Amino acid sequence: MSTAIKVENLSKAYQLGDFGTGTISRDLERYWARMRGKEDPFLKIGETNDRTTKGESDVVWSLRDINFDIEQGDAVGIIGRNGAGKSTLLKILSRVTSPTTGSVKVKGRIASLLEVGTGFHPELTGKENIYLNGAILGMRKAEIKRKFDEIVDFSGVERYIDTPVKRYSSGMYVRLAFAVAAHLESEILIVDEVLAVGDAEFQKKCLGKMGDVSRGEGKTVLFVSHNLGAVQKLCNKGILLNNGQVTFNGSCKDAVYNYSQNGVKTDANFLDRITYSSDNLKITNILFNNSSINDIVLNSENNFSFEIKVELSLKTDMPLDIECRFLDRDLNRVAFFSPGHHDGVTVQNKGEISLSYKITFPHNLNKINMDMNLYFTHPDVEIYASCENALSIEYTGYGMASGHVFEYEKGVGMIFLPTDKSQ
Structure with missing residues (x-):
């Protein structure tokens, strides 16, 4: 199998603050070094891109000495916390x-x-932007015309296809943009976190399409997402980035496990790891058992339960539900907690809100390690915000005999957890 992408000693430095070094003499020094083919002397003082600490230099390395090969037909998940360098890497690969x-x-x-909305003009209609965006991506007019009906059908915005895209929602934008990119006769498909803007149905549709082009058509797919379940479902390889450097390159399952164990365990970046799809919601604090530590050990002596407290602000009245999805180390869904899903309990109050939930597991659960993914949603409609691997749980109790399997209910998990909420 041939190599589709080869990256060697790749680095990207950015100047913080105003453009330039601050003095004409230093700018000339950099120019003269570049003319002679020498190393930029100003980059010698560059620092690692750790956004949680204040540095001494105005130059940061968004990527530093990246090396990897991607084989043709591989589906590669690129994961890491915010600021790890994922988007910068994709921008370089996309030129x-x-x-x-x-x-x-x-x-x-x-x-x-x-x-x-990459490559879209807000004043043009959806139809016109399909031809414009397709041309930008390298499609010929005849190719676009041949695939036009298929693109529109996949996007699901046929009713608005003759409407200027400035009137589209962000979800409609990304539907149309992904439809064009996915139907381009290319060898490599690169997708950043934009799919988080779409609803659950469209995300599932996009993942299915990317799986088809990778496994069925032999195309190479690079996928950046904080949805680790989606990454592991789609990808066979994984690259883990941290502070601009590759910390793991191998199987997707091992990459996700390394990320879960090492990449997201510090309290300092907990709130930074929340991905927002709505500007009307802001999470200000999350506590587990009155602590910000996101590791909990539970056993039969403390009734296998814990309390989660969430402080947030809503800029407008909107239905809000909290969902907790518990996954084992193989990303199988073990349990599901959602007051809105169970009995329609939702929050709809503008302003500062504090929520408290007690989550209790059945005593007969086997010894298990789980990660909790946290979602703030419009029940069964839209995800406003999410945080993958918000909490790691180690259950040390004995539970039932090994091999017991709980029945799935309504297709959402092996166990529905009781709802106990106070506000």
Whole structure:
């Protein structure tokens, strides 16, 4: 199998603050070094891109000495916390920006979807933007015309296809943009976190399409997402980034496990790991058993339960439900907690809100390790915000005999957890 992407000693440095070094003499020094093919002297003082600490230099390395190969037909999940360098890497691979040092060799045509509405003109209609965006991505007019009906059908926005896209919601934007990129006759498909904007039905549809182009058509897929379940379902390989460096490169399952164990365990970046799909919601604090520590050990002596407290603010009245999905180390859904899903309990109050939930597991659960993914949703409609691996739980009780399997209920998990909420 041939190599589709080869990355060697790739680095990308950014200047913080105002452009330039601050003095004409230093700017000339950098220019003269570049003319002679020498290393930029200003980059010697660059620092690792750790956004949680205040540095001494105005130059940060968004990526530093990245090396990896991607084989044709691989589906590769690129994961890491916010600021790890994932989007910068994809922009370099898509040739949106150039690397500071190192090289990237790509074999084949690339279709990329990096931001909502990339390549769209707000004054043009959806139909006109399909032709415009397709041309930007390298499609010929005849090719676009041949696939036009298929693109519109996949996007699900046929009713609005003759409406200027400035009147589209962000979800409609990304539907149309992904439909164009996915139907381009390319060898490599690159997708950033934009799918989080879409609803659950469209996300499932997109993942299915990416799986088809990878496994069925032999295309190479690079997928960045904080939805680790989606990453592991789609991808066979995984690359874990941390502070601009590759900390793991191997199987997707092992990459996700390394991320869960090492990449998200510090309290400092807990709130930063929340991904928002709505500007009307802001999570200000989350506590587990009155602590910000996101590791809990539970056993039969403390009734296998814990309390979660959430402080948030709503800018407008809107239905709000909290969902907790508990997954084992193989990303199988073990349990599901959602007051709105169970009995229609939702919050709809504008302003500062404090919620408290007690989550209790059955005593007959086997010894198990789980990660909790936390979602703030409009019940069964839309995800406003999410935090993957919000809490790690180690249950040390004995439970039932090994091999017992709980029955699935309504397809959402092996166990429905009791609802106990106070506000």
